[in-house]
Amino acid sequence: MxxxxxxxxxxxxxxxxxxxxxxxxxxxxxxxxxxxxxxxxxxxxxxxxxxxxxxxxxxxxxxxxxxxxxxxxxxxxxxxxxxxxxxxxxxxxxxxxxxxxxxxxxxxxxxxxxxxxxxxxxxxxxxxxxxxxVAGGIPVIKGLREGLAANAIKEVHGILNGTCNYILTEMRETGREFGDVLAEAQKLGYAESDPSFDIDGVDAAHKLAILTSVAFGCPVDFAAVHIEGIRHISALDIEYAKELGYRIKLLGIARRNNGGVEQRVHPAMVPIDSPIAAVDGVFNAVVADGDFVEKVTFVGRGAGAGPTASAVVADLLDVARGRIAPVFGVPSGRLARIHTASPEERRGAYYLRLMVVDRPGVIADVAAALRDENVSMEAFLQRGRAPGEAVPVVLTTHDTDEASIQRALTSLESLEAVLEQPRLIRIEQF
Missing domain, CATH: 3.40.50.720 (NAD(P)-binding Rossmann-like Domain)
Structure with missing residues (x-):
């Protein structure tokens, strides 16, 4: 022995x-x-x-x-x-x-x-x-680095922060606003007294940067991750998402795009019937898309004493067995420098919510701002009428590029009838 x-x-x-x-x-x-x-x-x-x-x-x-x-x-x-x-x-x-x-x-x-x-x-x-x-007790590093080693990975995406997933789940199930649910999460120990790293997306971005390196065999590049948190998500957005057939999740997404790799952490609307939409509470989920295996989903508890300790001890077993794997899947000297795809290169659909003064001509102005940037509307929602009062106007777009939608947002924000900063949530069709 x-x-x-x-x-x-x-x-x-x-x-x-x-x-x-x-x-x-x-x-x-x-x-x-x-x-x-x-x-x-x-x-x-x-x-x-x-x-x-x-x-x-x-x-x-x-x-x-x-x-x-x-x-x-x-x-x-x-x-x-x-x-x-x-x-x-x-x-x-x-x-x-x-x-x-x-x-x-x-x-x-x-x-x-x-x-x-x-x-x-x-x-x-x-x-x-x-x-x-990454992801507590879920064996996602070994899954990518060893279990899926025969595949070229096309995309990794997932729910990487249990605190945010808990908050968004509770908002959806109870109809309460972000601040109320955050306070409850702090009392229950799901959120820190200073929750900024979690709710502003930084924790998820740390994990995504590591996953990106393992998945694509490139150096870790945290600075290349586009980061948005969930502070601006309202109960109204969650209700509209449900009406449109989506759920809102804070996602980390690493994807090959235009010869490079894009890395993004932000709230996203996902189809209500997609597997990741069903992952609620403090649970995490990671989906890897390989060229031979296709999509593989890892789901489990992403934090806590038991799950994280389980992962630590699993690594200790590997050391005891004499298994020393390259940290990010390939020797550090062979990590490939891959072009960082700009967030503006993203192409997909978008959800927009505007608070506008209910008066004639407003919708025409909104449509013109979108038209000028070649952004096409797919769906349009306005509940009731309140002449002269503030009302929410919600629309979704057909696929367009990020640069165009951002220019359209600037134009929309400058409209006199738009009373507050427009809210944008990307739609991901997984």
Whole structure:
């Protein structure tokens, strides 16, 4: 029997405690599956007194997480601190430089520094494992990198943030506005006290940048991701979406386009009968479209102690088995620089909602603004009449390009009868 695989865990919050629990609960099962006992020999956390549900009295504690990365009795460093800079980055770099394997759930770190960290891991001949960084317990990294390795991927899209998916689901089911549901999500622990990373789309963009690299074999390029959040989505938009046969989801989309790859995170209307429309609550979903396998859908819990810890321990098993895969599917030196497709190159249908003064000639002005940019209307909705008052006008377009619709938006916003910024939501026909 091999000597034990010695683990050092930096960060004993919700996920760290979950990892300890999985390792204790399934110690014999994990040893049987990997051929090696997995033991925790060192940890680093802010508080020693907090009860993590596991006896840590015989484990070495480090006040300085980076020092843990130099411990000669640690073979694998599990980084669960979070953040793209500071201690988390120093810890991972130090561990890799010392020839230690690293398992991380840190999507921000990988989105901003994944290229250099992958190259460092390869130079040192160690693993940098990242399954837990994207979609929690859903094995989407292994699915893309290994399960779909025989395919050229055409597109990856999905629901990558459970907080936003919960908020949009509750808005649809209860008719409440965004602010009310966000406050409830914070009380339930589904949203942070500062929810900006989630609701402004940054968290999903971190994950999409990683998925794009794995799917298309290109360097991680977070700066190339077009990002919009869900703050502007109203109960009115959700109700109109239902009437038009759609549901609104915050999506991450990476797609080959005009010889390049576009990366977008934004709210989108998806057909109500599409598989991704049925993914509600805090669940995540990722759809990969390969040239031979066609569409494959991964669905599950995208966050939380159990799902994320499950992914971390799965990576530890790979290390114990001696499996060291290229971080993003191909060696870092062979990641192909692919043209970044501009968001303005997107072509598709759009939903527009305008708040206008109900008076003669307004609709003609709206139609003229669209006509001037070669944007063709597909459907038009106006509920009732309220002469002289503000009323919502909703329309959907036939396929057009993003640049044209953005110019039309500028023209519409300048109309005297349009009382507030027009609301635009892209329609994705999956």
């Amino acid at each position: 091999k000597t034990p695989l010695r683990i050092g865990i930096a960060g004993l919050g919700t996920v760290g405690a979950g990892v300890l629990k999985v390792l204790e609960t399934h110690a014999d099962l994990l040893e049987m599956r990997s051929g090696q006992r997995i033991v925790v020999t060192a940890v680093s956390a802010r508080s020693r007194s907090r009860d993590r549900g596991v006896d840590l009295s015989t484990v070495r504690w480090y006040e300085d997480a980076v020092a843990l990365a130099s411990d000669p009795d640690v073979d694998v460093v599990v980084e669960l601190i979070g953040g793209s800079e500071g201690i988390a980055r120093d810890l991972v770099v130090t561990a890799l430089e010392n020839g230690k394997h690293v398992v991380t759930a840190n999507k921000a770190l990988l989105a901003h520094h994944g290229n250099e960290l992958a190259a460092l891991a390869e130079r040192r001949g160690v693993a940098l494992a990242l399954e837990a960084a």
